[in-house]
Amino acid sequence: MSAELLKISAENPDPAALRYAAEFIRRGELVAFPTDTFYGIAVDPFNLAAIDHLYRVKGRPETRALPILVNTTAQVALLARDVPYAFHRLAAKFWPGALTMIVEASTGVPLKVTAHTGNVALRHAKSAIVDGLINLLKAPITGTSGNISGQPACSSAVTLMEQLGDRLPLILDAGETPGNLASTIVKLDGEDWAVMREGVISEQEIRAALEDDTEA
Secondary structure, eight states: OOOEEEEOOSSSOOHHHHHHHHHHHHTTOOEEEEOSSSEEEEOOTTOHHHHHHHHHHHTOOTTSOOOEEOOSHHHHHHHBSSOOHHHHHHHHHHOSSSEEEEEEBOTTSOTTTTTTSSEEEEEOOSOHHHHHHHHHHTSOEEOEESSOTTSOOOSSHHHHHHHHTTTOSEEEEOSSOSOSSOOEEEEEETTEEEEEEOOSSOHHHHHHHHHHHHHO
């Protein structure tokens, strides 16, 4: 059975469409949605059955953690422990936007979400759709890319439908996403940091933001 394709505006999403999608997530189902980079797949990160299903649908190795999308500092506090100052500095500079930060996970984050690494990857996407879903659910959502693991990330609902249309119940279709690159991933450990994947934001920009803070 093919996914339901629901048209939605990226800039001004219909509240009724967002409520409809949020109900799928509440029921433990998967919803594909556009972000400021590529399309992603949302489930409740605290619903272990939904997490299991997400790994199966994507064919994603369980040794790879699932990124989580947030839109408040309270959600960060719920998911992370001993957040380093560099996190706050980078969040102030680049969030909402295409920056994913890996920090130590709180004990409340399911081990499966962290792939038993003890770390959690967090991002605040620049997306009215993502913010709307999180606000309705009053909770974060997963933000893993909407594709079969190992296949190219999808920048449109059409390409997503080709890859996963028979495995998803709902795709929110806002047309082409703006990004040609994925989010940049930075791992933070105390005062130490490392760029794990360079994407939209360059390593030079990351370094400049942190060094500006040091010099202030």
